[in-house]
Structures are given as structure tokens and as C-alpha cells.
Amino acid sequence: MSDGETAVIQSLAPGPIDGVSYPLKMVYCGQCSMPPEYCDYSGQTDVCRAWATQNAPELLEGLEISDEPAADGDEKKKQKRGGKGSKTGAAAAQAAASGGKKKGGGPQKVTLQREPRGKKSVTVIKGLATFDIDLKVASKLFAQKFACGSSVTGADEIVIQGDVKDDLLDLIPEKWKQVTDEQIDDLGDKKR
Amino acid sequence: MFKKFDEKEDVTGATQLKSSVQKGIRKKLIENFPYLEPHLEEILPKKENFKVIKCKDHIELLADHLGVVRFVKTRNTDYIPTLRTLHKYPFILPHQQVDKGAIKFILNGSSIMCPGLTSPGAKLTPLVPKDSVVAVMAEGKQHALAIGLMSMSSEEIQSVNKGNGIENLHYLNDGLWHLAEKSLN
Numbered sequence: 001m002s003d004g005e006t007a008v009i010q011s012l013a014p015g016p017i018d019g020v021s022y023p024l025k026m027v028y029c030g031q032c033s034m035p036p037e038y039c040d041y042s043g044q045t046d047v048c049r050a051w052a053t054q055n056a057p058e059l060l061e062g063l064e065i066s067d068e069p070a071a072d073g074d075e076k077k078k079q080k081r082g083g084k085g086s087k088t089g090a091a092a093a094q095a096a097a098s099g100g101k102k103k104g105g106g107p108q109k110v111t112l113q114r115e116p117r118g119k120k121s122v123t124v125i126k127g128l129a130t131f132d133i134d135l136k137v138a139s140k141l142f143a144q145k146f147a148c149g150s151s152v153t154g155a156d157e158i159v160i161q162g163d164v165k166d167d168l169l170d171l172i173p174e175k176w177k178q179v180t181d182e183q184i185d186d187l188g189d190k191k192r
Numbered sequence: 193m194f195k196k197f198d199e200k201e202d203v204t205g206a207t208q209l210k211s212s213v214q215k216g217i218r219k220k221l222i223e224n225f226p227y228l229e230p231h232l233e234e235i236l237p238k239k240e241n242f243k244v245i246k247c248k249d250h251i252e253l254l255a256d257h258l259g260v261v262r263f264v265k266t267r268n269t270d271y272i273p274t275l276r277t278l279h280k281y282p283f284i285l286p287h288q289q290v291d292k293g294a295i296k297f298i299l300n301g302s303s304i305m306c307p308g309l310t311s312p313g314a315k316l317t318p319l320v321p322k323d324s325v326v327a328v329m330a331e332g333k334q335h336a337l338a339i340g341l342m343s344m345s346s347e348e349i350q351s352v353n354k355g356n357g358i359e360n361l362h363y364l365n366d367g368l369w370h371l372a373e374k375s376l377n
Contacts, residue, residue: 016227026276032365035364042365
């Protein structure tokens, strides 16, 4: 790099602030490992909040580790930027609320739903985590059993490629004894 | 770039460098990041040897004597700091601020699009040329969430306002972020 370029970099980088001693002391969230101000985007905000309450309560005062990462003003922006599959602010809030219920003292349920994806369809399983089932292990099992793609897409959601709902109704209680037939809900097809 | 980076699969080998090579790297770092000069002794102490960890796709990691990754060299860039290094010394790279709406996309590994850099919540540092390495900050946040490579100059981003503005090299929670939190000794 020539001297000219170095000069450019020097003028563009903000440089150290007077009176601040470096290196800065950084505190990272013990759950998601990110700076606490980004815990909203970790997908496990409640766990992060619990960690912060216990280990670094001073962080909670200055930062908003909230259930909904975006305020009202951001909703429009999110809708505009969101692609095909993104939820609008209201839908996202609703999803967060329903997720919260599951984790609490509400009834434990596994829900199966078929979702259209163009010509093909996928099966969405929710609620396995409430039975302390490792989603990664479950996803791998489904992929092997049904010879198809399976992935963990959310805090408590597995998406399996293809319509395997009927097979799942038999497989889940057989594999995990703690889940009974009555605790599995077939939500049918998701309307587009 | 480091979205699916995995220590077991991507790291091919570590090399203990000769002191002359180490001296050259230190000199290069000071050349690239002039403000880092007073602090380089804290990051890579002269008395200790640091090593280069070679990875797939022409990626090299610079780890200090404790095995903590401090800098990264990619195919298209010279040595750049990891986010953990940048968080401790935030003044070493030019800052580009994106709006709140872009945060979740960046944390998914997406490149930073021009509208996210020109909208009301964003702050675009002027005169930053194409192919410069920049720290990506976010509206209302104190710390950088990514390190990127300018795909266009600041002026082009402002005028074109379409397409990729900054290529996302390294972001919070990617493979390198998790690699840099542990020692590679």
C-alpha cells in the first residue's frame, strides 16, 4: 500500500477518543455470545434476558432487550424490506406471543402443518422443544427416516421437505414416549 | 464469507512464523491501520510469537500467543481485524451506519444494500473509496455488527442507491465470531 492510500485510511477512520482508555472492556451475552444490545436479534431473547438479569443487571437498564425488536416506526420498514416469507410486524408479534405461551405453563402440544411451497409442499413441526427434545437430533432423524431435507428453522420449529404429516403422527410417539397421540395436533393445510 | 466457517473442516494448518516475517506483518498492520500503532503491543506483543492459521479459500487467520484470532486475511483483502478486536479498538476502521431495518438481514449474512445506507436512520461516511474495509455500525447501537468491503464508493452508493453497497465479510454470530471466542492452541 502506498503512502497516499495510508493517508486516506487515516483520515477516514475515526481515531481514538480522548480520555477513553483502550482496549474497551466488552461484555458479551452469556447465551447468544453477542453484545447485549443485539440480543433482540438472537432468536432467544427470553433466555438472554434471564442471563442478563442474573449476571449483568446494569445492562438491562441501559438497553432494551425486548420481546419485539422493532418499534411501531420500524414496522413499515420491515414490511418494505421483508421478502416473500417475512412476517409483518403484527404477525411477528403474534408469533412471539404464541411462542411465549408454549414455554410457560400452558399445555404442551406438538403441531403438524402442511405448507405449500410453489408446486411442492413442506411439513412444519412446532412444539417439540417443549418436551425437551433436541431439535437438531430430531431433524436429523426425520431426514433419515423420510429420505428428505429437514432443517431447524426457528427456536421451536422444524421444516421437513415433502408432505410427511401422516407418517409423523406415528413416528413421534413411537420415538419419544413423553409425547402421546393426544398431544399431537394436526393443523391440516396452511392457507396461502 | 464466514457464514459456514467451521474450525474442524476449514482450518488446514497452523504455522509458527519467523521473527522477520512477524516484523513484516506488524509493519503492514501499522501501515493499514495507523491508529493501531500505540496498541499493537497489547494485541500482538513483541516478546511473544504469533502464528498464522491457514484455512480453505485462501483465508489466513492471525492468532496471538494465546491462540486467540485477532486478524483475518481473505482472498480480496489484506489483514483486517476480527469483530472482537474491532469491539475493543473501534476507531481503527471507517464507520458506515445502517438503519435498524437492515440489522436482521446483516446478522443473517446478507450483503448491505444501498437503501440501508442512505435511509434516514443510516449515516454514510463520505469519501470512502471502493474496496475499502469498513466497520458496519447500526442505528441506535454502540458496537459494530459486521465488517464489510465497500462494493462501491460512498458517492456511488449515494447516487445509485440500488444493489449491493457493502459486501459482508464477517458479522456477529458467524463461524469466525465463534472461532475467535476460544483459544486455538
